Amino acid sequence: LEASFGGRVCPMQFEPIQSDPFILLVHHRHAFRPLDFFRPLFSAAILPEGFPAHPHRGFETITYVLPGRGGLRHRDSFGCKMRYADGACQWMTAGDGMLHEEMWDVDAFDNFELYQLWLNLPPAKKRMAPRVQLLSPEASGGVASSATAVEREGAMRVQRKTIACRHLRGGKVVERVLADGSSGAETQSDLKILHVELHGEHVTHELDVADGWTVIVYVRRGSVSFGGVSADAASVATTYETAYMSRSGGALQLTSMQHGISDVLVLAGEPIGAPVAAQGTMVMNTDAQVGEALRDYQAGFFGVPWDHQLPDDAWIGNVTTSCNACGDDPAPSTHGVRYDCGKVIHMMIEGTAACGPKCSVGPEHAPQAQQFGRGAILGLFDTVSWDVGRQGNSGKKEAHKLLPRPYVNSVSVLEETPRVPNLRISMVAVALTAQHILDLYAALHPQWQWQWQW
Numbered sequence: 001l002e003a004s005f006g007g008r009v010c011p012m013q014f015e016p017i018q019s020d021p022f023i024l025l026v027h028h029r030h031a032f033r034p035l036d037f038f039r040p041l042f043s044a045a046i047l048p049e050g051f052p053a054h055p056h057r058g059f060e061t062i063t064y065v066l067p068g069r070g071g072l073r074h075r076d077s078f079g080c081k082m083r084y085a086d087g088a089c090q091w092m093t094a095g096d097g098m099l100h101e102e103m104w105d106v107d108a109f110d111n112f113e114l115y116q117l118w119l120n121l122p123p124a125k126k127r128m129a130p131r132v133q134l135l136s137p138e139a140s141g142g143v144a145s146s147a148t149a150v151e152r153e154g155a156m157r158v159q160r161k162t163i164a165c166r167h168l169r170g171g172k173v174v175e176r177v178l179a180d181g182s183s184g185a186e187t188q189s190d191l192k193i194l195h196v197e198l199h200g201e202h203v204t205h206e207l208d209v210a211d212g213w214t215v216i217v218y219v220r221r222g223s224v225s226f227g228g229v230s231a232d233a234a235s236v237a238t239t240y241e242t243a244y245m246s247r248s249g250g251a252l253q254l255t256s257m258q259h260g261i262s263d264v265l266v267l268a269g270e271p272i273g274a275p276v277a278a279q280g281t282m283v284m285n286t287d288a289q290v291g292e293a294l295r296d297y298q299a300g301f302f303g304v305p306w307d308h309q310l311p312d313d314a315w316i317g318n319v320t321t322s323c324n325a326c327g328d329d330p331a332p333s334t335h336g337v338r339y340d341c342g343k344v345i346h347m348m349i350e351g352t353a354a355c356g357p358k359c360s361v362g363p364e365h366a367p368q369a370q371q372f373g374r375g376a377i378l379g380l381f382d383t384v385s386w387d388v389g390r391q392g393n394s395g396k397k398e399a400h401k402l403l404p405r406p407y408v409n410s411v412s413v414l415e416e417t418p419r420v421p422n423l424r425i426s427m428v429a430v431a432l433t434a435q436h437i438l439d440l441y442a443a444l445h446p447q448w449q450w451q452w453q454w
Contacts, residue, residue: 069086069113078156080154172203
């Protein structure tokens with residue numbers, strides 16, 4: 001029934017020492033039927049059909065859509081928009097920090113299945129510039145699938161790669177390579193990520209693994225032995241089971257133990273060996289770094305979240321702005337809230353005001369920008385955009401919908417704030433004690449209340 005109709009969200013939070021550099025693996029299997037009358041009720045009252053704009057820092061998200069299945073529509077704070085499905089993979093390096101939205105592509109598909117893997121970054125690369133790679137399956141018959149496409153590049157150009165598909169042993173073994181050092185994605189540490197299908201009973205496939213590497217195998221379907229046909233039950237993993245190999249290196253042997261298809265995801269990588277501290281969607285090396293990441297997000301340095309229901313032109317307006325002073329092309333908001341001249345607030349506070357050498361907006365505006373301050377809580381409410389001078393009291397009505405009642409009176413929309421010329425800003429000021437902020441964060445994001453540290 002599950003294979004036919006969907007209904008699986010299986011998050012596997014790995015133990016950081018045992019699984020280094022892999023942090024989390026989630027197996028999604030869903031179906032969104034056009035005639036399902038519960039869908040509008042569920043998406044309106046409980047969860048939307050996907051993952052609205054949210055932040056990441058310090059690691060990579062690898063989202064691999066299984067062949068033949070529907071996938072996701074992506075928009076991010078750099079102004080990039082893409083869709084990917086049917087064997088494609090998005091490899092997003094959050095690095096220094098970014099916002100992204102991943103919504104199920106229900107206009108094109110009704111059956112969905114994918115993996116999302118969180119991959120740690122080495123300490124020296126946790127604050128690297130964000131980037132996105134789009135891995136497409138090898139074109140069948142020379143024709144690329146229309147299910148995967150970059151619809152808008154944004155500030156950071158999407159790097160295109162190919163997922164090699166190798167048919168071995170007369171087609172009994174199918175190996176799709178997301179990364180292995182020579183093909184697939186460009187990686188920040190040494191690793192292999194492979195999707196392997198074994199067609200038929202007792203079909204065997206071997207993979208070379210370096211000594212000392214972490215090796216994890218997740219069985220999506222079938223039954224797989226790691227010690228050959230005669231292996232005991234302890235060396236066999238079946239559907240939805242995860243196997244952890246020793247770090248002795250050598251050949252990893254996969255043998256199908258049943259008729260039909262056995263299907264596995266192989267994760268192998270060199271351990272980074274660094275401390276791990278994580279909270280929510282931030283993965284760093286120390287608690288202090290996690291705290292800094294959360295403060296930067298709340299201060300708007302990752303960009304301003306947008307409502308997932310915004311049409312593209314409104315979303316683009318949220319993450320980009322043109323320079324009225326010099327006529328420069330629109331530039332995406334990579335960190336913070338932008339002036340019309342293309343600069344973000346925290347850059348103005350630092351005293352840099354012009355968006356380019358020919359821009360007439362000078363640093364004399366920086367002192368006025370300081371009134372907004374680094375402490376303004378931006379992006380705390382994922383579904384509300386506050387526009388000074390336009391939204392007015394309607395913002396407070398939205399706050400009643402989102403906030404626990406004790407906090408409603410603590411919210412003030414800055415309707416009368418003096419404005420820098422040509423300034424348009426989306427923000428909400430929250431006058432709460434430190435404890436209230438923690439309570440509010442927990443109330444709005446209960447699913448993010450997990451923490452671990454090595």
